[in-house]
Amino acid sequence: MKSTYILINVLMFIFTLSNYLTVHSQDVPKEPLAKLWNIENDEIPKYLSIEKNLSMVDGILKLLLDDDNFGGTFIDVIQNMIFINTLNFTKAEQIKNRTEIRQYTNLLNFTRAPNSTAILNSRFQDITNFAKSYIPKYCMGYINSKINNIVIASCNETRNENSNAAFINVIRMYYPIFTYYNCFEPSNNEIPSLKSYDTEDQILAGDGIRDYYGGICSVGFWARLQPNKNFIATAGHCDSSRSYYLLPWNSLPTASIGPMQDYYLEPIDFGLIYIENKDVQPVPSVRNADSAQYKELFIKDIIPVSSNGAHLCLSGVESHVKCGYVVALNGFTSSGTNFRGKNFRENIFVVNLHSLSGDSGGPIFSYKNLMQVSLNGILTGGLDNFNDNINGIIGVITISSILNVVKNLEVVTAP
Ligand SMILES: *[C@@H]1O[C@H](CO)[C@@H](O)[C@H](O)[C@H]1NC(C)=O
Ligand SMILES: *[C@@H]1O[C@H](CO)[C@@H](O)[C@H](O)[C@H]1NC(C)=O
Ligand SMILES: *[C@@H]1O[C@H](CO)[C@@H](O)[C@H](O)[C@H]1NC(C)=O
Ligand SMILES: *[C@@H]1O[C@H](CO)[C@@H](O)[C@H](O)[C@H]1NC(C)=O
């Protein structure tokens, strides 16, 4: 009798313990990459190494693919495969037989596709030139390798404006795919719940900044101009004449930072806020405060992604951290005519990711491992459906285009 009682107790204990463990593991939120790839947190390192491997092979492959027999590549981390849009399978067989590639053939999937890189590039160049002269409102253009075609994305609400209608009309002959987002929310009465004042005066990439008039953007990264002047880099369209305040996540504004010293709206969307207040300390890390374990991601370098299908993530005051897939490493955005003039930007990365308006200027980065990231650029803006939280694309101002324009700028990285 006694032993049964003990056994039951032991069983109860095991039951409680296992219950406790399951509840506990469910409590740990999924890291942004685990959400993107629909995997568990502990599988992230494995998939990061698969992605690294695929990107490396994709790099070798791109040197061998000519523009007439092939039509672009993209990687798929979950399938552990590189897809190659192929017009000529005789040529594909020859490439598989190359010594540099032979050991990787199990990673390659040559699929039949109608449009060659040569055709897509030349048509995209023509479309880009038309976009430059018409400056359609809220428009992005890029070559999507996954669908082997040119995509022109814009807002449903502005498709009938003169500049948009004229642009669409003139590029019809290139047969791009037109995509429309429902961009404008009727009115936003949502009042976010805010904590009381936060006294922390550290600034991380992804924190919010608020200007004197109430405009909200996100911190891109810590930048330095010689001799030893420190700045917060953000988007140029966040410009404002007066000082900015630090706006931590889910919080009210805290410390004053300083004014924007310099900004550009073309060819890049980029601004530098001078850190006048010596009490605020910039940190070369990305904010990831919703994570249980990795609340700060160290910015180790500025190595850009090189493959379509690779991950890129955003940190911003509205969205916090979110990840998506690279859809193009070369696209354009066109603002239309607004109070800042007409802005056209080329050489942007396009990522499949739904962002929110206060995220502008926030860092775009890729994970090296769970604690360290490579900074790729900052968010200029995106096109999203206001009525879902999934569909959207963003434009990324790349670090290389920033460094091309702003001479002597240094991106401060973690030691
Ligand atoms: C990379 O791919 C090669 C070829 O399939 C394979 O031998 C190697 O184990 C892969 N490495 C990783 C980290 O997946
Ligand atoms: C396909 O590629 C092979 C090998 O390079 C070449 O000889 C052939 O002319 C190509 N076919 C076409 C239709 O271009
Ligand atoms: C592959 O290369 C070998 C020599 O490197 C050659 O003998 C063979 O015919 C090639 N096969 C194809 C399909 O090109
Ligand atoms: C290549 O991809 C297609 C489409 O996803 C798939 O049906 C096919 O099985 C793949 N081939 C190989 C060899 O994996």
Ligand SMILES: *[C@@H]1O[C@H](CO)[C@@H](O)[C@H](O)[C@H]1NC(C)=O
């Ligand atoms: C586009 O916007 C109009 C209003 O401007 C709306 O009536 C229509 O339903 C929208 N189209 C789509 C596909 O959502």
Ligand SMILES: *[C@@H]1O[C@H](CO)[C@@H](O)[C@H](O)[C@H]1NC(C)=O
């Ligand atoms: C790509 O191929 C499809 C199918 O042949 C064609 O309809 C489309 O016009 C092509 N796209 C471009 C940009 O040439």
